Amino acid sequence: MDPVTPMAGDVNVRELTITARDTYSGGNSSLHSCRLRGRPLLFKEYSPEHLKRVNATALGLLVGWRESLPADDRARLDQATAWPRHRVTDEHGRLHGVLMPAAPARFIGRLSWNRPAPRTIGGLTRRSELGIVRAGATPAVKRMAIGRAAEAVLWLHRREVIVNDLQMENILSAADGSAVYLVDCDAMIGPWGAVCPPQAPPYMRDVVPDADNPTVATDLARLSWVAIGLLLDAGPGIVEIPPGALRGLDGGDQYGKLLTWTADPRGSDAPVTQWHELVSAWTGAGFADAGAGAEQPPIEPQQPADAPAPTPPVEPALAGDILYRKPAARPLPRYGLARRRRSHEWLPTRFRVAADVTGPAGGFDPWLAPLADAPARPTARAGAKVRPMLRVVAGIAALTVLLAVLDLLGVRP
Secondary structure (H helix, E strand, O other), rough: OOOOOOOOOEEEEEEEEEEEEEEEOOEEEEEEEEEEOEEEEEEEEOHHHHHHHOOOHHHHHHHHHHHOHHHHHHHHHHHHHHOOOOEEEEEOOOEEEEEOOOOOOOHHHEEEEEEEEEHHHHHOOOOOOOEEOOOOOOOHHHHHHHHHHHHHHHHHHHOOOOOOOEEHHHEEOOOOHHHOOEEEEHOOOOOOOOOOOOOOHHHHHHHOOOOOOHHEEEEHHHHHHHHHHHOOOOOHOOOOOOOOOOOOOOOOHHHHHHHHHHHHOOOOOOHHHHHHHHHHHHHHOOOOOOOOOOOOOOOOOOOOOOOOOOOOOOOOOOOOEEEEEEOOOOOOOHHHHHHHOOOOOOOHHHOOOOOOOOOOOOOOOOOOOOOOOOOOOOOOOOOHHHHHHHHHHHHHHHHHHHHHHHHHHOOOO
16 A cells, blocks of 8 residues: 555554454454553554555544544544544554544443453344343333434534444444444544445445435434334344334334434435434433534533542343243252252342243253343352362371271271
8 A cells, every 4th residue: 555644643553552452353444452652542453455445634634623623522522432533554654544542431341251342232122142032221221322322423413524334333332321432433424525435234225225325314314224223123134114113112103203204315305303303302401403502411520529429320231141941841849959059149139130031951940141241250269179178188187097096906997
């Protein structure tokens, strides 16, 4: 690739200290955890094929656009998006990728083996994975998450930014839906132009034919399909809306009609005003028209120095950890006394959510499918492994004494 024109904020790849490679690998890039002068960041390294399509100048202008915003707007942008901070180049001027901040902790969950994983908005759906039912979130939580996503998208639209790559995988959500975080921001289109030619996923082209020509209307259409898939627990593959399916799920039938109408952007103007009303209704925050002089919600409320620490909210369970199977036969009469203690019984009560599942192994004994945020299993006490060895040593000593006594008495065993 040809050398790029140097811009303010460019970082040499040799300045990065990689702390974890391949945090995530996608079709066009890989994510690596790194540090830049002691500051933790994510290095999005573009693949060689993707670099051929990247407009390095537009990417530099996208990075610099953040610095051109007023301080309040910049803080709001940082709160809602993983906006790139630096281009990464080498000593020959070749582009390697971008640096961006990691998502805040509320958007990161834990897998069963304690590996961190982003909480995508699709994780709020009820679904089955390998025979395990993930309970999903309530309709109210889903509506809140959709409202927050629409709030962020509309805020960007007012600043002449088209989000473009709107899909479930690119919207992170808090477990209670109270906040969202947009990723893949280098695909957004604004005053800097397009970093690379827009290319929507195949399933999105099926439902939004103009998705490869991004506009405000296509953004809202793609957001509508995300919302419909979320509300109907259908995931990203839904291509049809069953008649009346959104009735009673959306908190008001008019918003179900809005989603259905916006999902097909052809031949109609984008109903921006109605989307502002949806944001206000589903989030409970008046964010309908945030023009100049309009009152903005606080970015990060600060507690007084002498105020007591707030009690952390209990996150809703998104997946049951204690799952049970329907009894296939009557339990053994004394099974309750004979059974061994199961490995999941140390879990606190709030991490135990019952749910019916089906699978190859029948039976009636509870089994474990941990919550994403379940605490780590407590380790055994230091002396727990010593006691069995002491018993062995004591047994050998007792046997030695017994043989010595028998030898003194002249008794041969």
